[in-house]
Amino acid sequence: MAGADDHPLQRGLQRERTSLAWSRTALSVLAVGALLAKQSGSLSLAVAVLALVVAASVGMLVLADRRHRTDHRATAPHEFVPATAENLAATVAVVVLALSGLVVLVT
Amino acid sequence: MSRRWHWIDRLAEHGTTPDPRFTLANERTFLAWIRTSLALVAAGIGVEAFATDLPAWGRRPLAGLLIVLGGTLALSAFQRWYRSEAALRRSDPLPSNHLAPVIALGLSLGAALALVLVLVEW
Numbered sequence: 001m002a003g004a005d006d007h008p009l010q011r012g013l014q015r016e017r018t019s020l021a022w023s024r025t026a027l028s029v030l031a032v033g034a035l036l037a038k039q040s041g042s043l044s045l046a047v048a049v050l051a052l053v054v055a056a057s058v059g060m061l062v063l064a065d066r067r068h069r070t071d072h073r074a075t076a077p078h079e080f081v082p083a084t085a086e087n088l089a090a091t092v093a094v095v096v097l098a099l100s101g102l103v104v105l106v107t
Numbered sequence: 108m109s110r111r112w113h114w115i116d117r118l119a120e121h122g123t124t125p126d127p128r129f130t131l132a133n134e135r136t137f138l139a140w141i142r143t144s145l146a147l148v149a150a151g152i153g154v155e156a157f158a159t160d161l162p163a164w165g166r167r168p169l170a171g172l173l174i175v176l177g178g179t180l181a182l183s184a185f186q187r188w189y190r191s192e193a194a195l196r197r198s199d200p201l202p203s204n205h206l207a208p209v210i211a212l213g214l215s216l217g218a219a220l221a222l223v224l225v226l227v228e229w
Binding site: 010011014015017018021022024025028029031032035036039080081082083084085087088090091094095097098099101102104105106 | 115118119124127128130131132133134135137138139141142144145146148149151152153155156167170171174175177178181182184185188189192
């Protein structure tokens with residue numbers, strides 16, 4: 001599995017791309033939350049959705065920084081651990097946004 | 108190691124740790140699917156909010172379809188990620204996933220409904 005291109009620089013670039021993927025996801029979560037909050041008729045729901053997406057986005061950006069620190073030389077122990085809890089949290093955030101969208105749709 | 112639920116830790120202890128490039132690639136693929144599901148949810152909200160020339164009897168189901176599709180895709184994406192990570196750790200071939208065909212089918216249904224609504228209003 002490890003080939004000729006398993007070079008520390010490749011490893012660092014991979015980390016950078018993963019970190020960027022988290023950043024992009026954080027921005028997408030913020031954007032959808034803002035759209036939903038704007039379209040929501042209820043102020044309390046809008047505030048709840050905004051609180052959720054701000055918390056989720058900040059969490060993802062902190063995660064992107066901490067977990068995938070782009071040190072091109074060292075081996076970071078974090079990257080050997082699958083991000084189960086983090087990915088599950090991201091999934092839950094999207095499902096909550098979808099459910100909130102349905103709530104806004106029917107009210 | 109931070110305190111977590113057992114089944115979450117279980118994946119980290121499953122099989123042997125693969126080349127981290129594969130773990131990272133799997134993670135990025137999961138996030139790409141998550142962004143796709145967010146786009147679907149946004150499209151559903153957008154249809155309801157902005158496609159006001161379409162009749163409400165059809166617009167609401169269309170918006171609902173897109174939102175439900177997005178939410179379901181997010182859950183499927185997590186399952187795909189989990190099963191792929193487990194397969195990587197066992198050095199098994201990656202499990203086939205049906206995310207793309209299901210999304211294609213759902214979007215086709217949505218497009219057909221949107222077409223019907225546009226023709227009805229025309």
